[in-house]
Amino acid sequence: MRVIILCGLPGVGKLSVANELARTRGHRVFHNHLVFNAVEALFPFGSAAFVELRERLWLELLCRAVQERVGSIVFTIARDRSVEASFLRRLDQSLSHLGVEVHCIELTCSDNELERRVVSADRASFGKVHTVERLRELRAAGAFPSFAMPVGTITVDTSGLSVQQAAALVDARVNHGSCAA
Numbered sequence: 001m002r003v004i005i006l007c008g009l010p011g012v013g014k015l016s017v018a019n020e021l022a023r024t025r026g027h028r029v030f031h032n033h034l035v036f037n038a039v040e041a042l043f044p045f046g047s048a049a050f051v052e053l054r055e056r057l058w059l060e061l062l063c064r065a066v067q068e069r070v071g072s073i074v075f076t077i078a079r080d081r082s083v084e085a086s087f088l089r090r091l092d093q094s095l096s097h098l099g100v101e102v103h104c105i106e107l108t109c110s111d112n113e114l115e116r117r118v119v120s121a122d123r124a125s126f127g128k129v130h131t132v133e134r135l136r137e138l139r140a141a142g143a144f145p146s147f148a149m150p151v152g153t154i155t156v157d158t159s160g161l162s163v164q165q166a167a168a169l170v171d172a173r174v175n176h177g178s179c180a181a
Contacts, residue, residue, distance in 0.1 A: 003062065003095050004074045004174055007088065008107035009144055010129040011118040013158045013166055014076040017107065020167035027072045030062065033126050040127075046082045055087055059094060066100045079144045092150035103174045104153040107166070113159045 004027070006014040018029045035057045043050040058075075065073055077083070084090075088104060095102045109117070115132045123130040129138060138144065154173050158166040 001066065001069060002072045002101040002103060002174070003066065004072070004170070005077065005088065005091065005102065005104045005150075006074060006107055006170070007077045007104065007147065007149075008079060009114060010078050010135065011114045011120075011123070012107040012109050013117070013163065014078070014107055015126075016163045017158070017167045017170055018074040018076050020163050021074050021171065024167065025072070025171065027074045028065070028070060030065070030073055030075045031126075032058065032075070032077045033128065035061070037127060051082050051084070054082075055084060059091060062091065063094055063098060066095060066098045079147055081143050081145055083147070085145065086148045088147050089150050102150070104150045105170050105173065106149065106153055106155045107170075108155055108157050109159040110157075 004018075004021070006018055008014055015029075015031055018027075018031065021027045022029045035054055039050050039054045039057065043053065058077075062073065062075060077088070092102050092104060115135065118129055118132060118135050120130065129135050156166065156169055156173060161169065
């Protein structure tokens, strides 16, 4: 059993790659917006309660899924200033202590491709950043700081790749190189 953490800026292809890994490998997909949307329904984005509950729920749900042996999981998470900088390291440590194989993959792509991808209609349906203007505004405001990444994180550039190619590259990196034990 393994947990693959796909992280990166909005629009780099996290959910698309996760869904392709689910289709080809049978992994379960835990999209961060499932918790994000539930918590935001009750607490303002970025508030102390929002940040605490969102991170606690992500952690508790993933740990419980590992304990219940639900199968391999792909968790998607966007870089966002409201996520504690050390969250991924804490998540990696908590999951690793449960004996699961954890792989952290940071997806990237060129700025031009990022702006092309962010206007996808399905992004709007999830309440994600879905306009170039909003992406540029958030980037200029420092909304997407770097995370403190777990040791062994691998970066995969998805520029110019189809979803199938990007997922195959992630799968190859996970199966041929350890990201975080």
